[in-house]
Amino acid sequence: AQTVTQSQPEMSVQEAETVTLSCTYDTSENNYYLFWYKQPPSRQMILVIRQEAYKQQNATENRFSVNFQKAAKSFSLKISDSQLGDTAMYFCAFTETGNQFYFGTGTSLTVIP
Amino acid sequence: DADVTQTPRNRITKTGKRIMLECSQTKGHDRMYWYRQDPGLGLRLIYYSFDVKDINKGEISDGYSVSRQAQAKFSLSLESAIPNQTALYFCATSDPSGAQYFGPGTRLLVL
Numbered sequence: 001a002q003t004v005t006q007s008q009p010e011m012s013v014q015e016a017e018t019v020t021l022s023c024t025y026d027t028s029e030n031n032y033y034l035f036w037y038k039q040p041p042s043r044q045m046i047l048v049i050r051q052e053a054y055k056q057q058n059a060t061e062n063r064f065s066v067n068f069q070k071a072a073k074s075f076s077l078k079i080s081d082s083q084l085g086d087t088a089m090y091f092c093a094f095t096e097t098g099n100q101f102y103f104g105t106g107t108s109l110t111v112i113p
Numbered sequence: 114d115a116d117v118t119q120t121p122r123n124r125i126t127k128t129g130k131r132i133m134l135e136c137s138q139t140k141g142h143d144r145m146y147w148y149r150q151d152p153g154l155g156l157r158l159i160y161y162s163f164d165v166k167d168i169n170k171g172e173i174s175d176g177y178s179v180s181r182q183a184q185a186k187f188s189l190s191l192e193s194a195i196p197n198q199t200a201l202y203f204c205a206t207s208d209p210s211g212a213q214y215f216g217p218g219t220r221l222l223v224l
Contacts, residue, residue, distance in 0.1 A: 004155075033210070033211040033212075035211075035212065035213070037213075037215075043201065043217070043218050044215065044217055044218070045156075045203060045205075045213075045215035045218075046215075047212050047213065047214070050210065050211070050212050052210075091155060091156065093156075093213075095211050099161065099169070100158055100161070100171060100172070101146070101156075101158060101207075101211075101213065102158075103155040103156040103157075104155055105153060105154060105155040106155055
């Protein structure tokens with residue numbers, strides 16, 4: 001069965017510093033998609049960044065970047081220059097075909113002023 | 114206006130009652146999904162649909178049913194609500210790249 005594991009239930013970072021959130025997944029497929037979603041206190045789920053497994057280049061969206069290690073089945077999210085508005089739950093997600101999606105249990109990130 | 118809307122936003126009901134949660138989207142996506150979110154468990158897929166004639170069970174479909182009335186509308190029903198269905202429910206659509214776009218969520222409390 002496909003699984004997504006986020007081993008850090010809670011993390012904190014000082015404002016303007018860099019933080020990395022970890023995610024590992026399990027699949028026997030060669031092609032798939034990975035995502036990070038942000039859920040602020042408003043509870044809205046917001047897409048942060050996506051990565052196609054066939055692309056070796058790590059995805060980047062402004063202050064957000066990923067470290068995709070396909071052989072290790074690892075997909076970590078790096079947030080640079082952390083801002084107070086980055087305080088949220090972050091979920092890693094995975095899909096092989098776009099049919100079913102699998103989410104991790106989330107990491108609660110607090111940015112400290 | 115929001116691309117994916119859900120009604121109601123909050124609902125309190127009693128055990129045994131039938132309730133329906135509704136979802137509408139203006140993104141023009143064929144694929145729609147219903148999830149529930151429980152503390153510490155992340156999001157779990159209930160049902161998904163690729164068009165009005167294609168409905169598929171997800172990870173936790175027992176106790177739920179869905180209806181895809183049109184490309185833009187996908188509703189979730191609890192035929193006989195029970196307390197362990199208390200959760201936050203999300204509707205989502207997905208684009209061809211697989212990225213999902215979520216509604217604002219419906220908080221359901223079953224007493």
